[in-house]
Amino acid sequence: MVLAMLIFSILNAIIKDTTTQYSPIQLVFFRCFFAAIPAASFLVIRGGWMLPSPFEWKTHLKRAFLLASGLSILFLGIGMLPLSNSMALYFSATLFLVILSYPILQEKIGLIQGMSVIIGFVGVLIIAKPGGDVFHWGTLFVIMGAFLESAYNLYGRLLSTTHNSYMLTFLGTLIPALLILFALPFVWVTPDFWGWIALICLGLGGGLGQLCVTFAYSHAPAGMLAPMIYSAMLWSVMLDIILYGNWPTQSLFIGCGIIIASGLMIVFTEPKHNVSKQQES
Numbered sequence: 001m002v003l004a005m006l007i008f009s010i011l012n013a014i015i016k017d018t019t020t021q022y023s024p025i026q027l028v029f030f031r032c033f034f035a036a037i038p039a040a041s042f043l044v045i046r047g048g049w050m051l052p053s054p055f056e057w058k059t060h061l062k063r064a065f066l067l068a069s070g071l072s073i074l075f076l077g078i079g080m081l082p083l084s085n086s087m088a089l090y091f092s093a094t095l096f097l098v099i100l101s102y103p104i105l106q107e108k109i110g111l112i113q114g115m116s117v118i119i120g121f122v123g124v125l126i127i128a129k130p131g132g133d134v135f136h137w138g139t140l141f142v143i144m145g146a147f148l149e150s151a152y153n154l155y156g157r158l159l160s161t162t163h164n165s166y167m168l169t170f171l172g173t174l175i176p177a178l179l180i181l182f183a184l185p186f187v188w189v190t191p192d193f194w195g196w197i198a199l200i201c202l203g204l205g206g207g208l209g210q211l212c213v214t215f216a217y218s219h220a221p222a223g224m225l226a227p228m229i230y231s232a233m234l235w236s237v238m239l240d241i242i243l244y245g246n247w248p249t250q251s252l253f254i255g256c257g258i259i260i261a262s263g264l265m266i267v268f269t270e271p272k273h274n275v276s277k278q279q280e281s
Helices: 002-018 024-033 036-046 054-080 083-090 093-105 111-128 137-159 165-180 193-219 222-229 231-244 250-268 275-280
Strands: none
Touching: 002 024, 002 054, 002 083, 002 193, 002 222, 002 231, 024 054, 024 165, 024 193, 036 165, 036 193, 054 083, 054 137, 054 165, 083 111, 083 137, 083 231, 083 250, 093 111, 093 137, 093 250, 111 137, 111 250, 137 165, 165 193, 193 222, 222 231, 222 250
16 A cells, blocks of 8 residues: 555656646546556456446446546646645545545445544645635645545445456546547647656556555455555655655645544544445545
8 A cells, every 4th residue: 555655646746747748638548548557457367357237337437527527637736736735635535535425325424424524624724725825726626636536436336346346447447548538639749758658657657556555455454554545645745855845834734634634533433334445446
């Protein structure tokens, strides 16, 4: 899990550097299309290929739209903010998983979970500083991206009873890539040599990171892995300092600490729900 978080943090740095050259739509295409390759490789080795039923295709298309639009908005926000800020705000996805669990999965929200969500959004407000001089539109984009990706993950839970994790990952990245392919000609910028390397690594790295998450949840319970997820904050802060000279602010530390605490409260007070399904999908 720690390795997966390191990979995702590095990918965020690639996204931040490439959004000035390429449209987020083009970045999302490479991120999704090449991310499907590692999952397809494991399906070839281990088997488990299956075609969804007609009813399941509707859910797959919903997930594709949510991921394509969510990642496009998220990448736009990452390009505008320091890495550490965007990662801290992205942790709000844990809060959205709780909020959306009832309309999508009909799972009731407990009192402690509801309180945790409220506390977590206090942390988001501390980082975002709405109405302040330092508020940035990138903040809103990252939060919107986290919201849409949370819905994507919850629809993945609906499919997890009939799909193995590799097939779910494969279809969950390939279909969004095919969907966004229709818009790609309107924003396409031909990369140079290093541009091709960066875009392909963005996709392959995303696929490998997702496989690391899948392996992690197959070998350890969600409660043990949840704190490891937040190691992404450490990697992001380090990369932010080394690559861009951005040192974390006091409000970032306070807000991120509150968000992490609320996320852990949600994990450790959710015995009835398989949190690993939310993450690995």
